[in-house]
Amino acid sequence: MVRSGRVRLKDAQNTALSLESRFDLAYNAAHALSLAALRWHGYRSENRYQVFQCLTHTLQLPPTQWRVLDQAHRKRNLAEYEGDLDVDEALVEALLRVALTVADRVIALGPVPSA
């Protein structure tokens, strides 16, 4: 999960891609990495929003970064369910910074503690 998140995070930084694709990659990277953090703590969830909401506990993510994920999540839902994707650079760049923070922190957690 961490590996898949990091691959997508790397691709999301590729400015040759469209902003929309970079948004998708960064969003999915953030989700995979956030889910890895939740799993590390021994929990699971199929609800994307909850996975992000838990970050303040799983990785002590600052509230402003969580708000970036909140906005990204709502934009992503509009795109998936209403076919209306209108992302801006500020959001994609903030999302990348958040995903990088999440990646660093999830790696810093180390291997999953054995039961």
Next chain:
Amino acid sequence: MGIKTAKRTTNTRMPASRSAVSAHTSIADALFTATQQRVLALLFGQPQRSFFTQQLIELAGAGRGAVQRELERLQQSGLIVRITQGNQKHYQANPSSPVFAELCGIAAKLLSPADTLREALSVLANKVQLALLYGSAANHRDTSHSDFDVLLVSDELALEEVYEALTPAEKKLGRPINPTLYTHAEFHKRLEQRNPFLIKLLTGETISLIGNKDDFIATG
């Protein structure tokens, strides 16, 4: 740019222009008349300031008689105090009234949320060239479930900084603020491409928080 922008004059939108059975009566309209809203917004929005009668009439943009009636009632109930200086009468919110804090809260949340937002954004003022409140809060159709939608244009700011600056205002307003941050290039590109979101926003009601919409569009 040929964009028709609905110019917003001072709070002249009257609840009467809406259908009586509108499903979206704003909280402020449910509680107060239009004149009450304007007078309370001034006195309790800036509780440390005193206003003289003529000032209140001008700032409220309401009729002299209506404003004077409100002031009389507010003063008689002890919600505001009247200070006479020479032949001028000054009015100020009365901090010792039992509902002083509540009325200040109502003013900040319902009656002048734009001022609350302006105050929060003032720390970013030199980095932001345009900030507009749009959506339901700008056309006074916001309910307790509505977010405050804010568009900002800046080449220097990160989205996280915007959220950081807006956090105190969110606490005061008790409702989420939803910022959209564009660079100058993005703003003008969307304008040129007639991006539906931006066009709808600019042709709808907006309240300026920083800068002026028309000047910003004109100067490019």
